[in-house]
Amino acid sequence: MNFLIINFFLISILLLTTFYIFKTTSLISIVALTGIFTLVCAAIYVNLDAVDVAFTEAAVGSGISTILMVMAVAKLPEGKKNQLLNLFPSIVLSVSIVIVLMLIIANLPLLGDPNAPIHLHVTPEYIKESKSIFHIPNVVTNILASYRGFDTLGETIVIFTAGLGVIVLLTSNTLNRKTKFKKKVKK
Amino acid sequence: MTDFLYFWNHFAFVILMVSGLFIIITSQNYIKKIVGLAIFQTSVFVFFVSLAKIIDGTAPILNSVNNVYSNPLPHVLILTAIVVGVATSALGLAIVLQIYKNYGSVEENEIKKEELKENS
Incomplete structure (x- = not known):
């Protein structure tokens, strides 16, 4: 039961970080938020018993990827104000994908079910x-x-x-x- | 209430995947598009790893104390995918730097405008 509550909070942090990545315009802040995102992912993997995956995510995803992004952003100009184009078609696409995927995940086995086919x-x-x-x-x-x-x-x-x-x-x-x-x- | 907790990972997978796609399509900054791609990939990783979990299981390292282990197969697939994802974003960043060298901008709408002005 503890595992489920920890999982709930970590996943919520992940969703919150995604929202702020969407909102932020400064490139270096986006890179820092990406580092947070991958580190929270590593914590989620540890909680879900995937220790090897967590190790790789912390080393490669959070370390090397963030360093590469900082190196690239250092050479680029500051990000412009958030201009969202293609807004209407992308909202239609997103909503339809959400509906289809929600119908699919309703039939999946619950988290941690030992009798799942997998x-x-x-x-x-x-x-x-x-x-x-x-x-x-x-x-x-x-x-x-x-x-x-x-x-x-x-x-x-x-x-x-x-x-x-x-x-x-x-x-x-x-x-x-x-x-x-x-x-x-x-x- | 508990059902909600059991479904939270699947729900978050859908939301993360769609928001990654949304960032890729709507944002005009190329760096942000690459970050959106990374979010899209990470959503699939979290989904796979949560499929592998067994309640009361431990990490799949054999020992004499436990005999219930989480499924190691999705872990292996995701290990491969994480490294490939980093390779993808490194290549994307190199392409963005080359674009900046040639166009002086990393905003897609500005580059399109300059292209149109130059062609006319």
Whole structure:
């Protein structure tokens, strides 16, 4: 029961932070709020027993991501006043998505239900067998590195490609257009 | 009352997802659009992790005291997705810096205006 109440408060903080991200115009404040957002997410993951996910979120999501955003925002001008375009179509789209998703989540199993279909298949074998096969007590590590090792290999390829793309984009000067508003860039 | 607490995560998932989408569509600042994308992704992460929870379970690290563990499979999927999400936003930020170098602005409506003025 305690777990549910803590979960309720953390999720509410998450929703509040999202609202302020939507409202704020200053870019550096948005970056700081994003850091808060990811740290609250890490707390939620700990509360929901996902300690490995919380560790990664705190290190990668909250640390590296925030540093990258601060580095980018330092080179950019201050954000303009909030101008919301496409307001009507996006409200229609959002409301319709909310209705459809609410209909779907009404049929989902409740939070923490041990008889939900997700808990009945592959996972019991993973929990029962992995210790005797790989001799590592952490089941998440076993699945990540052994049962689903190819997934992780694909992930490293994705990160490598993204890093390559970032380097190419940041170092290339061939994309520069010779236009009159190039002068406005602050040195 | 307790039913409400049990459904709160699913409800928050819907609200977070839609607000991320809303920020992406309506905001004109590119940095804010990238933050909206991050919110969109995080909503899915929270949803997956809350599907994995079992009441009275513990973290899926085998020990001799407990024998109920939360489901480790969604945790693995989300571990992969978090790192890929950071790679996505790093690439997006690099593109935004390149756009700023070329156009002198990161507001979408201003860039569109300049494009129209230049083409006419």
